[in-house]
Amino acid sequence: MDAVLSQYIDPYFLRIILIIGINIILALGLNLITGVTGQLSMGHAGFMSLGAYTSAILTMNYGVAFPTALLGGSLVAALFGFFIGLPTLRLQGDYLAMVTIGFAEIIRVFFLNFEPGGKAVGLSGIPQETTFLTVWGLVAVAVFLNARLLSSRTGRAFYAIREDEIAAESCGVNTTRLKVTAFVLGSFLGGLGGGLYAHYMFYIDPQVFNFTKSIELLNMVVLGGMGSIPGTILGAVLLTILPELLRVVAEYRLMFYGALLVILMIFRPNGLLGDVRIYDLKKRWGLGKNK
Amino acid sequence: MLQINEIEVYYGAIHALKKMSFEVEQGNIVTLIGANGAGKTTTLKTISGLLRPKNGSIIFNNQDITKTAPEKIVDLGISQVPEGRRVFSTMSVMENLEMGAYLRRDKKGIADDIENVFTRFPRLKERQKQMAGTLSGGEQQMLAIGRALMARPTLMLMDEPSMGLAPLLVKEIFSIIKEINERGTTILLVEQNAHMALSIAHQAYVIETGEIVLSGTAQELLNSDEVKKAYLGG
Numbered sequence: 001m002d003a004v005l006s007q008y009i010d011p012y013f014l015r016i017i018l019i020i021g022i023n024i025i026l027a028l029g030l031n032l033i034t035g036v037t038g039q040l041s042m043g044h045a046g047f048m049s050l051g052a053y054t055s056a057i058l059t060m061n062y063g064v065a066f067p068t069a070l071l072g073g074s075l076v077a078a079l080f081g082f083f084i085g086l087p088t089l090r091l092q093g094d095y096l097a098m099v100t101i102g103f104a105e106i107i108r109v110f111f112l113n114f115e116p117g118g119k120a121v122g123l124s125g126i127p128q129e130t131t132f133l134t135v136w137g138l139v140a141v142a143v144f145l146n147a148r149l150l151s152s153r154t155g156r157a158f159y160a161i162r163e164d165e166i167a168a169e170s171c172g173v174n175t176t177r178l179k180v181t182a183f184v185l186g187s188f189l190g191g192l193g194g195g196l197y198a199h200y201m202f203y204i205d206p207q208v209f210n211f212t213k214s215i216e217l218l219n220m221v222v223l224g225g226m227g228s229i230p231g232t233i234l235g236a237v238l239l240t241i242l243p244e245l246l247r248v249v250a251e252y253r254l255m256f257y258g259a260l261l262v263i264l265m266i267f268r269p270n271g272l273l274g275d276v277r278i279y280d281l282k283k284r285w286g287l288g289k290n291k
Numbered sequence: 292m293l294q295i296n297e298i299e300v301y302y303g304a305i306h307a308l309k310k311m312s313f314e315v316e317q318g319n320i321v322t323l324i325g326a327n328g329a330g331k332t333t334t335l336k337t338i339s340g341l342l343r344p345k346n347g348s349i350i351f352n353n354q355d356i357t358k359t360a361p362e363k364i365v366d367l368g369i370s371q372v373p374e375g376r377r378v379f380s381t382m383s384v385m386e387n388l389e390m391g392a393y394l395r396r397d398k399k400g401i402a403d404d405i406e407n408v409f410t411r412f413p414r415l416k417e418r419q420k421q422m423a424g425t426l427s428g429g430e431q432q433m434l435a436i437g438r439a440l441m442a443r444p445t446l447m448l449m450d451e452p453s454m455g456l457a458p459l460l461v462k463e464i465f466s467i468i469k470e471i472n473e474r475g476t477t478i479l480l481v482e483q484n485a486h487m488a489l490s491i492a493h494q495a496y497v498i499e500t501g502e503i504v505l506s507g508t509a510q511e512l513l514n515s516d517e518v519k520k521a522y523l524g525g
Binding site (some may be wrong): 164 | 339341360361362365366370371373377378379380381382386389390391393394438439442
């Protein structure tokens with residue numbers, strides 16, 4: 001499939017389309033935690049690296065099949081999401097953000113010293129198993145399940161927690177359980193994105209998953225529109241393409257990137273697609289059942 | 292229906308409620324009046340399980356709910372209209388009401404109750420698709436009340452429903468509270484607007500720095516010199 005595609009599409013574009021897909025999966029995970037449930041997490045790259053290293057080590061050292069390794073990596077990330085989620089639930093806003101930054105740093109430093117992970121040199125020669133179809137197939141599944149979840153009763157409760165935790169609690173929402181759930185699901189997707197990334201790039205090192213990566217992912221969610229699936233997808237697409245487009249300004253790239261973010265946030269403080277939710281779109285376009 | 296027995300609540304080192312005891316009888320409107328910081332909101336939060344008392348007990352329908360989780364308390368039939376309304380502002384009016392019925396599974400009953408809320412508050416019906424944050428203060432208060440009703444409570448806790456509303460709206464809200472009570476819901480009402488609260492309540496307690504200092508029927512308190520002087524402006 002990929003070989004066929006690369007006959008028609010420039011490999012450079014193919015590569016960007018693939019990275020966009022991986023970023024959509026990562027951003028959808030973070031969107032569940034931060035965008036939908038309102039728990040500011042600034043350490044999503046930590047979950048990504050857990051998925052990346054776990055799955056890479058599984059396929060390289062233990063000969064585990066790629067799909068199983070991918071699932072294994074995602075589950076390890078989800079497990080960490082659970083353990084990070086639990087004690088941090090008492091924290092909110094800035095404090096939670098600091099804990100998640102700290103968590104991602106600990107993971108990074110751990111991998112810097114982790115022998116099977118190649119320490120600072122990282123892992124190279126990871127089998128390139130991630131294909132165009134795997135990525136976009138998983139994007140479709142992730143979007144579908146996300147949309148289902150967010151238009152359900154539980155999804156509404158996630159939004160309610162973001163809006164007003166006390167009011168949600170007085171409606172009978174078990175906020176603790178749902179916040180942990182959001183963390184677990186979000187970090188699962190983080191791990192999945194990491195595994196896909198590792199098996200596409202051949203090579204990973206701890207520096208890939210640094211604080212900047214976490215912020216880049218957060219930017220996608222915020223820019224696209226917190227809590228909105230179409231918004232998150234748009235954010236992931238734009239912020240993956242933007243740095244490529246800005247290659248023309250060479251070394252001023254990051255300056256332009258930053259300036260564009262600032263301008264966008266001034267004119268669209270709620271993100272590009274604000275709070276557009278998939279089931280609102282369905283209603284607007286006359287799809288699905290009307291309430 | 293509800294008995295509060297010598298509960299003590301602390302915020303860190305601050306002793307917010309000091310051996311507070313009172314009772315809410317079934318079918319009544321009971322009001323707690325008192326100044327800012329007296330402990331009224333703390334009392335409601337403790338009943339609904341958002342705060343835990345250090346000592347004492349809370350009995351609801353002969354069941355000890357002192358250590359019960361907030362969502363279980365809602366399930367038992369106590370729902371709350373929180374202070375400052377606290378509607379889910381980026382969610383629609385409809386979704387807010389659906390959140391009120393979060394613990395219920397009977398779709399038919401929920402749909403009926405939404406209709407009931409809309410009959411009681413026609414303005415909410417007109418705005419059912421609008422985001423709750425775009426409603427006026429009075430409409431938001433109605434939505435908060437509607438949301439609390441969606442849990443089909445037998446006891447409704449109301450925290451300062453008059454806060455920040457124009458006098459005319461305050462009157463309207465209070466007549467709604469009275470009507471809800473007449474249809475069989477017991478109400479525990481916390482208010483700074485003592486005059487309004489006493490005018491619709493059956494039983495009343497005056498609370499000062501975490502203690503009940505006066506109690507009686509609403510009529511008695513309306514005529515009490517102490518209450519007149521401290522809370523009714525004359």
